[in-house]
Amino acid sequence: MALRRIIIPIDSVLDLFKSYTSENHDIPTDALPVTLMVKQSEQGKFAIIAESPEWTRDSAPLNINFDIRRMIGAL
Numbered sequence: 001m002a003l004r005r006i007i008i009p010i011d012s013v014l015d016l017f018k019s020y021t022s023e024n025h026d027i028p029t030d031a032l033p034v035t036l037m038v039k040q041s042e043q044g045k046f047a048i049i050a051e052s053p054e055w056t057r058d059s060a061p062l063n064i065n066f067d068i069r070r071m072i073g074a075l
Contacts, residue, residue, distance in 0.1 A: 010036050014048055017064055026062055028052040 010033040018027045031052040038046045047061075 010048060014050060017048070017066070020066060020070070021062075021064065026064075028054040030054070 013036075014027070014031065014033045018029060018031065021027050027050070031050045031054075034049045034051055036046060036048055
């Protein structure tokens with residue numbers, strides 16, 4: 001079986017999650033991506049480090065369990 005890279009701009013990924021969490025306003029619309037982190041031991045998870053004037057330095061990490069069916073249902 002062949003492997004293929006799928007390249008997605010970090011801005012697009014953050015915009016997707018802004019939309020996904022918009023009901024709770026978890027990610028402010030002015031949030032900007034800073035970097036993307038991937039750690040092999042996290043079993044397929046990744047982290048987007050983002051910044052927003054609305055957040056404080058002691059803001060806890062935001063864990064999102066993405067369900068594409070919820071996004072499709074919103075269309």
